[in-house]
Amino acid sequence: xxxxxxxxxxxxxxxxxxxxxxxxxxxxxxxxxxxxxxxxxxxxxxxxxxxxxxxxxxxxxxxxxxxxxxxxxxxxxxxxxxxxxxxxxxxxxxxxxxxxxxxxxxxxxxxxxxxxxxxxxxxxxxxxxxxxxxxxxxxxxxxxxxxxxxxxxxxxxxxxxxxxxxxxxxxxxxxxxxxxxxxxxxxxxxxxxxxxxxxxxxxxxxxxxxxxxxxxxxxxxxxxxxxxxxxxxxxxxxxxxxxxxxxxxxxxxxxxxxxxxxxxxxxxxxxxxxxxxxxxxxxxxxxxxxxxxxxxxxxxxxxxxxxxxxxxxxxxxxxxxxxxxxxxxxxxxxxxxxxxxxxxxxxxxxxxxxxxxxxxxxxxxxxxxxxxxxxxxxxxxxxxxxxxxxxxxxxxxxxxxxxx
Amino acid sequence: xxxxxxxxxxxxxxxxxxxxxxxxxxxxxxxxxxxxxxxxxxxxxxxxxxxxxxxxxxxxxxxxxxxxxxxxxxxxxxxxxxxxxxxxxxxxxxxxxxxxxxxxxxxxxxxxxxxxxxxxxxxxxxxxxxxxxxxxxxxxxxxxxxxxxxxxxxxxxxxxxxxxxxxxxxxxxxxxxxxxxxxxxxxxxxxxxxxxxxxxxxxxxxxxxxxxxxxxxxxxxxxxxxxxxxxxxxxxxxxxxxxxxxxxx
Numbered sequence: 001x002x003x004x005x006x007x008x009x010x011x012x013x014x015x016x017x018x019x020x021x022x023x024x025x026x027x028x029x030x031x032x033x034x035x036x037x038x039x040x041x042x043x044x045x046x047x048x049x050x051x052x053x054x055x056x057x058x059x060x061x062x063x064x065x066x067x068x069x070x071x072x073x074x075x076x077x078x079x080x081x082x083x084x085x086x087x088x089x090x091x092x093x094x095x096x097x098x099x100x101x102x103x104x105x106x107x108x109x110x111x112x113x114x115x116x117x118x119x120x121x122x123x124x125x126x127x128x129x130x131x132x133x134x135x136x137x138x139x140x141x142x143x144x145x146x147x148x149x150x151x152x153x154x155x156x157x158x159x160x161x162x163x164x165x166x167x168x169x170x171x172x173x174x175x176x177x178x179x180x181x182x183x184x185x186x187x188x189x190x191x192x193x194x195x196x197x198x199x200x201x202x203x204x205x206x207x208x209x210x211x212x213x214x215x216x217x218x219x220x221x222x223x224x225x226x227x228x229x230x231x232x233x234x235x236x237x238x239x240x241x242x243x244x245x246x247x248x249x250x251x252x253x254x255x256x257x258x259x260x261x262x263x264x265x266x267x268x269x270x271x272x273x274x275x276x277x278x279x280x281x282x283x284x285x286x287x288x289x290x291x292x293x294x295x296x297x298x299x300x301x302x303x304x305x306x307x308x309x310x311x312x313x314x315x316x317x318x319x320x321x322x323x324x325x326x327x328x329x330x331x332x333x334x335x336x337x338x339x340x341x342x343x344x345x346x347x348x349x350x351x352x353x354x355x356x357x358x359x360x361x362x363x364x365x366x367x368x369x370x371x372x373x374x375x376x377x378x379x380x381x382x383x384x385x386x387x388x389x390x391x392x393x394x395x396x397x398x399x400x401x402x403x404x
Numbered sequence: 405x406x407x408x409x410x411x412x413x414x415x416x417x418x419x420x421x422x423x424x425x426x427x428x429x430x431x432x433x434x435x436x437x438x439x440x441x442x443x444x445x446x447x448x449x450x451x452x453x454x455x456x457x458x459x460x461x462x463x464x465x466x467x468x469x470x471x472x473x474x475x476x477x478x479x480x481x482x483x484x485x486x487x488x489x490x491x492x493x494x495x496x497x498x499x500x501x502x503x504x505x506x507x508x509x510x511x512x513x514x515x516x517x518x519x520x521x522x523x524x525x526x527x528x529x530x531x532x533x534x535x536x537x538x539x540x541x542x543x544x545x546x547x548x549x550x551x552x553x554x555x556x557x558x559x560x561x562x563x564x565x566x567x568x569x570x571x572x573x574x575x576x577x578x579x580x581x582x583x584x585x586x587x588x589x590x591x592x593x594x595x596x597x598x599x600x601x602x603x604x605x606x607x608x609x610x611x612x613x614x615x616x617x618x619x620x621x622x623x624x625x626x627x628x629x630x631x632x633x634x635x636x637x638x639x640x641x642x643x644x645x646x647x648x649x650x651x652x653x
Contacts, residue, residue, distance in 0.1 A: 008536075015524060310520070314521075314522065314533075315537075316508075317481070317508060317520070318533050318534040318581070319508045319509020319510070319538065319585075320537050321506075322501060322502070323502075398476055401516070
């Protein structure tokens with residue numbers, strides 16, 4: 001019976017192909033949009049997770065100021081409470097800490113010959129290289145001697161090297177930061193973009209002592225970046241650092257910390273969650289067009305029922321029961337919706353691939369989404385086809401046969 | 405009257421023996437009143453009637469005489485306000501809508517003035533339509549459809565669409581459709597109303613043939629005296645009652 005209803009439905013839809021297609025268009029667009037939007041969201045989430053994973057899950061970042069309620073990012077503001085000695089103490093006095101580096105940074109123009117380039121200057125310690133696993137492509141990283149002598153030496157990232165020197169070798173050249181000459185002792189290996197689009201290679205690294213004294217003129221540092229010995233010991237390191245700093249900063253029991261320790265994997269999870277929320281949000285908005293598509297199907301089915309009143313009367317006269325008529329029209333609506341769903345899935349996959357190619361945004365399509373989209377479009381067909389089908393089944397055969 | 409041929413004999417699982425002369429329809433004290441706002445209109449006032457198997461009956465009367473209402477009740481399309489309608493011994497006037505649908509499918513065949521074929525559907529598929537609602541497999545349906553199309557003389561046109569057939573041919577397809585499930589009774593409502601004189605005669609001869617050779621019971625509504633002449637018995641309606649019920653000599 002169902003197979004026959006299916007065949008009757010296909011026949012009825014084929015009778016007016018253009019109308020059937022236009023009706024399906026709502027579902028096609030709805031499903032296509034949902035799939036493309038969710039793919040973009042999932043792609044973003046995956047890329048964020050990859051980026052964070054590449055940073056390492058044993059990293060801690062210590063910032064001055066207190067944590068705002070809810071763990072929201074507080075930014076490097078608040079009181080200036082961290083000093084370089086804190087970083088040294090952390091490294092020397094806590095066994096589960098593998099390395100710690102102070103970080104100070106500022107956006108500055110860098111001038112080389114007649115070229116200039118606005119970039120981020122970061123003052124770091126030698127430990128920074130290992131903590132961030134940053135390769136040096138040419139030359140050498142900052143060493144302890146540089147730090148102690150406040151040496152005016154610098155490493156430049158790939159983007160800076162390209163914009164100031166083009167194809168020429170920057171090694172040994174002099175760049176000026178705030179009119180202070182720095183000699184290039186190394187070129188950093190490429191790291192690419194972060195999850196939120198920052199170019200990690202647009203950077204210049206100098207000894208933190210030179211940065212603090214010569215470029216910025218400060219005695220407090222903005223961050224301490226710490227690597228625990230392993231991912232497992234990160235929590236313990238976190239606790240011990242807190243104790244140490246409270247002691248060093250002479251914070252009385254019961255008072256808040258004047259610093260806050262961020263665990264990178266917490267940040268990673270938060271970023272991943274917000275990417276999921278974004279994907280769901282985009283998907284929900286796109287689902288609205290599915291509802292519109294369903295209404296379109298209901299509309300056309302109502303017209304179809306009216307147009308075929310006589311046909312319904314004939315079918316009833318030869319023995320169709322109310323439920324036979326209802327099944328016929330619901331199946332028609334479902335076939336339209338499901339076909340629209342299939343085409344929409346193809347359109348969605350095609351668009352997400354196109355977006356990946358043209359806009360260079362990452363996209364990821366999961367099979368569950370495809371299955372859900374198909375089921376949802378079928379359900380839309382049943383739901384929105386129900387009312388017209390019921391109307392059809394309740395027609396009085398005598399009146400229906402008389403219909404012009 | 406000859407015994408029914410194999411092609412149109414009712415299937416053996418029928419309760420009643422399909423003997424010619426047996427009672428097929430009995431109508432007892434049938435009333436039908438419509439309510440139009442505050443006014444009650446009596447369309448049928450106490451009809452009493454018996455129809456035997458193999459009869460060929462013409463029902464005549466002016467517009468508003470109640471003959472259409474009577475046919476609708478006979479065809480299980482409308483419910484009487486009071487009274488009984490026995491079809492093959494069962495009072496079907498109290499049956500449910502689904503039970504009526506089953507009767508219309510298997511016991512009654514309809515032929516309409518406007519043919520009422522499905523557009524863009526071939527003659528064979530039109531004839532198959534009643535069989536789609538009693539679950540026959542498609543090969544069986546096709547075989548049976550071609551069989552009855554042969555009976556009405558349209559076997560070579562089984563694949564034609566209604567707009568490729570003349571009025572008379574379309575009506576033949578409709579008659580074939582009405583016969584396909586071996587009904588006890590054919591109800592024809594002005595079957596020649598849309599046909600010219602010559603074609604009307606052909607169709608009436610076909611009915612006569614079906615009645616005399618195959619023993620099919622036919623009740624036919626018409627307002628044309630020439631058409632009524634083909635039948636053996638004429639029932640005349642006026643103002644909701646039967647005013648005469650005569651068999652031809």
